[in-house]
Amino acid sequence: MSNTRITEILSGKHAVGSRITVGGWIRTRRDSKAGLSFLAVHDGSCFEPLQVIAPADLPNYNTDIAKITTGCAVQATGVLVASEGKGQAVELRAESVTLVGLVEDPETYPMQPKRHTMEYLREVGHLRVRTNIIGAATRVRHCLAMAVHRFFHERGFFWIHTPIITGSDAEGAGQMFKVSTLDFANIPKTPDGKVDYSKDFFGRESHLTVSGQLNVETYCMAMSNVYTFGPTFRAENSNTRRHLAEFWMIEPEMAFADLAADAQLAEDFLKYIFNAVLTERADDVAFFEKFVDKTVTSRLQNLVSSKFARMDYTDAIKTLEDAVRSGKQFEFPVKWGIDLQAEHERFLTEEVIKGPVAVMNYPKDIKAFYMRNNDDGKTVAAMDVLAPGIGEIIGGSQREERLELLDARIDAMGLKKEDYWWYRDLRRYGTVPHAGFGLGFERAILYATGIENIRDVIPFHRSAGQASF
């Protein structure tokens, strides 16, 4: 009962005349009075189905094959032959077809052989991967994940498994989910009426991580080049097509590196992973190009082949101000000190640069406490990589490695030094300049597929009010 995967068959790894067994799920069955049925069989290994010819003289033709509907699981053994029809080069002429799993009531089977709305598919999250679009997105997601690991591995980066549960309540990147085993109906209180977390599982308040960066920096200060790639959680009640409560994030960190090296790493990284999609998942990209977003191939090819521009934040503001003077209208006003809005980012990357650009050295007041102070006293060594068609795709920075300057930033932002005691220790014991960036994995998948809603590129989405399946 060893099945051959359909991708191997369709890519020509098996000669016509080979005897082969395949297993998979029926997309459609079409009957012919020529004495056979056509079964379109998918096994998930590639975009295209394998056409299986089931002759009407098979012993179970009337009892099983004639009952096959969309979604049934089958296993078929036969001989690979050149197809007599158009639309496929080869097909499997079955000697036996086993109906492994019947769709017990075709009338109530939610997946019909037609286009469903993405909203409907979210309601059937356990079955939606049987569609072309979710199947393709799943293969692209895998391809990107493998490319991420390959990219870093080839460059000597170590994958660090930073914790999912964190006792640090001050990572400074958004609302956090509490992790607790306390009985909600009977919460222990301290004498002054607050929740007594000393009675909780970890003996202290704990949360799901919002970023692995601070943890991975500790490993950077011994392993030199490291990265995290894992789930991340934000308890923000944000309901948009670009946000999830649970998402995967990639955060590399390099020792002995400055902002320029960081930007170069980001450029090399993006080119590498999107090139992998173009070369390894051409079948799925072709589908997205045809049915989801006509620009997806050219967008990926342009990104892979272009040289990323570099632009100082201060110059970006000047450019935007010049554009306004020339009549360009923005919803949000432009002046030095603002954070760039999506409309500003898109103008820069799509109309000024006409390609990817790393905007660098932002005002310190709009950036995180750990970013390195520049000598001008006004800016920090932060960068955002902007890409046409999506805007910001990567955010990164050189970290402040000097303790006194880090402390000044912690104070200025109203944070408490004791909350960062181990992070500060890194600056006390063998500190070195280092830099890194963060990339939301699902946003990379959106970019690679042209799919609009982030809920459709993760197998089981979690967002405010939604945790089914």
Added chain:
RNA sequence: UCCGAAGUAGCUCAGUGGUAGAGCAGGCGGCUGUUAACCGCCUGGUCGUAGGUUCGAACCCUACCUUCGGAGCCA
């Protein structure tokens, strides 16, 4: 959370005050080396929920629920 839009058959939708429709899916039959085939017939709905206006409400009003889009926040 704020602003806007939408909820009608299993799915996708039409129906703007007078007793509920189509396509697809499903069932039956026909036709065909077919390509999410095609032709005919049949099955299938408390019109999101609860109130209200009206002789009469899918349609008008109110509240709520859900979903989608935008904003904020961000990755």
